Amino acid sequence: MVAGVGLKTLTVQNTNLDDVFVHYTGRQLRDELVKTHAFAKPLNFTI
Numbered sequence: 575m576v577a578g579v580g581l582k583t584l585t586v587q588n589t590n591l592d593d594v595f596v597h598y599t600g601r602q603l604r605d606e607l608v609k610t611h612a613f614a615k616p617l618n619f620t621i
Contacts, residue, residue, distance in 0.1 A: 595603045 592603055595601075
């Protein structure tokens with residue numbers, strides 16, 4: 575106990591790259607991948 579304040583609970587969480595991406599961009603990485611594919615130009619092949 576420090577300065578009369580006690581600790582009641584402590585939570586520890588593992589952080590992964592998805593959590594970091596959401597923290598800095600505010601969006602899910604999967605949302606970005608879908609958006610990228612949605613606006614990709616289709617390739618036309620002629621044989």
